Amino acid sequence: MTNQTIPYKIYLSENEMPKQWYNLRADMKIKPAPLLNPATLKPMTPQELAPVFCEELIRQELDDTTAYFDIPEEIANFYKMYRPSPLVRAYCLEQKLQTPAKIYYKFEGNNTSGSHKLNSAIAQAYYAKKQGLKGVTTETGAGQWGTALSMACSYFGLDCKVYMVKVSYEQKPFRREVMRTYGASVTPSPSMETQVGQRILAAHPGTTGSLGCAISEAVEKATTTPGYRYVLGSVLNQVLLHQSIIGLETKAALDKYGVKPDIIIGCAGGGSNLGGLIAPFMGQKLRGEADYRIIAVEPASCPSFTRGRYAYDFCDTGMVCPLSKMYTLGSGFIPSANHAGGLRYHGMSTTLSELYHEGLMEAVSVAQTSVFEAAEEFARIEGILPAPESSHAIRVAIDEAMRCKQTGEEKTIVFGLTGTGYFDMVAYEKFHDGLMTDYIPSDEDLAASFAGLPKVD
């Protein structure tokens, strides 16, 4: 089939939608390192994880051999409300850039939560409900995950308690209000509601919070409240499993038109979007069936892949969670206050960390103002107002397309457009007014943060 016949947007029909999630780990020769109990330094057992996570999710978390998991019908039905998401051929962007590259993006922002986070939220809420729980707790930074979980919990009639990083809570009252629309309770973190929150506030009275700190509070609340468990929107293996729906749909849409990508690009905070988008492609790569350049894009202000250490570290600031081997900036690392949007987590998915460590994917970091330049350009040309997170991938997709223009190569570029920027207009305003700044942590800053890494061999 020739490119002329490719529509602007490729939608799969309901019967073309994936029926199973794909578990990338099953095809990895070297498996991601296990979570460790910080007290014993032994791998966490299902029994040890049970007070924190739902049973079925623990099974998914620890299973690194089963390649496919059936998507339960209740989740598939919910997916039908907002999926398949379109795979868009960026004809307008190609024309504007005058590039021979062919650019596609998988747009995950066409649902009320505004991002791909809903794909895992609905799965986690489903398993919590199935286990007979009353509710779940979680943290949220930029607010996308919290919104997604609120929607999912509302759908299944579960209570939803969200600890929202204080700076976001104050800067994004509308995000909070969307969560309330879905019946969630939202607490600014750190709070006095938990012991770990009290401890952090005592040590850092003026803190505006961090994801790591909100995680600690949500975990404490879940483990001390009967009928509750903790759920997390990124980093975990189970989340990458659910998010594989992004990549599976993308691949099915491309296959339908006989298109094979050369470069696949995704933004990376904890890895939920990137891990999901690349899953089936990386699977082919691991099985030696195909080769792709895969690029993770992260903010220069929070550069886990490009400047972090590959080491065991705490997932949270309060050090109540298991240890995870990952590219990390240290669990005490907090991005500069001028950093807008998400992608502010100190660590990274263990699966993606191992793949990166083995050289199976690349990573690049980009400065904030260059990201907003790409965002505004994209909004004007493709008509979608992108989230700051997603715009990291746009930046590098444009850069790669411009490289093709120089070399004349007709490469096919696919990137993940994870969400919309409706709740990020404060950041856009700063950018318009010329008040946006870039921040790159110094080597000294990082060294200080690395000093807090736990000693694990």
Place this chain on the structure above:
Amino acid sequence: MTNQTIPYKIYLSENEMPKQWYNLRADMKIKPAPLLNPATLKPMTPQELAPVFCEELIRQELDDTTAYFDIPEEIANFYKMYRPSPLVRAYCLEQKLQTPAKIYYKFEGNNTSGSHKLNSAIAQAYYAKKQGLKGVTTETGAGQWGTALSMACSYFGLDCKVYMVKVSYEQKPFRREVMRTYGASVTPSPSMETQVGQRILAAHPGTTGSLGCAISEAVEKATTTPGYRYVLGSVLNQVLLHQSIIGLETKAALDKYGVKPDIIIGCAGGGSNLGGLIAPFMGQKLRGEADYRIIAVEPASCPSFTRGRYAYDFCDTGMVCPLSKMYTLGSGFIPSANHAGGLRYHGMSTTLSELYHEGLMEAVSVAQTSVFEAAEEFARIEGILPAPESSHAIRVAIDEAMRCKQTGEEKTIVFGLTGTGYFDMVAYEKFHDGLMTDYIPSDEDLAASFAGLPKVD
């Protein structure tokens, strides 16, 4: 085909998309009354309209005999970026209400402007560009039209000057920022930039503005600036023509599955959404080919159809525009400050006014708090956060579905979900906090407003 085979979302493919707009007036036996020159009380000629509107748009405005207009390729290409919009089968809502009714909604919110307004904005920008103009001026209330026009102008490289009703400008800084992202300039109205603005400010120093007043300013600016024309997002015949894409897609999607609606419901402010949604269905009705119940829903706080007069009136507060025969509350009418969102125009499309006058459609008004109850219920069940405007249609769709539950009738209900509520969270917050109130203008208020109607036979 049975209902079991109907997917959650019906998307037309690119080659199933309408190639022409449908001009409802061509099938009307009694044509909508012409615009009158307020000085001569004679119908406005193309020559008189030329300083205000683009040439091709004047042709469309005055043509009440041509049934179909080809959609130019440049506009069709832009439509491909965000259209077709999905026709959604509200399976979840049906189940929740336990109604035998079958509910569908045409969702127009999946584009960055957040509403159906983009359908006409891109057409008007195209014709302005084709005429070689430098830019256009307009007014915006809730901000959806201004955002849509900003996007459209950015796409065609036109300058865009928006007069935004002052109360919205202040309450919705993020809307303003989206417009700036697309390069538009936004001025709170009334302003000191125009003579009419100065006059209104002198007479009402504390005014928070109104649509009618912003229209006056935008028209003055367009007619006094070389290379500029004025564009309007509702009320006009040309707008209904462009918006017929909504109804044409809806009908094509329903026809594909052999579904015939019984009731078609749309919110009505100036009539752009309602006129577009019902166009092909009303056309059938006018030609005697089919019958439908068609219901316009308006706010109880701004009830043009249900409590207005069918009379010639000014379209704007400053009385610089032609006279239009329509259901009107009087050009001096301003909805109470507690009214959230759009649907605040004092008048109504002349086409819809004539159809309503002839009894070809019904109208109902609903109170604000009941609208937000429906909005929240819908958000939780169908997963889409609706705009306050759209939620008027949701309210009545639910009411009709509940009536079916009582009678046991399996009616098919189609309603227009015109947009999303991301920029309306202040109103949602009021609702959540129990601070939202209802306001219904008294007969005395309306009588005072009617007293300002011009004397025309």
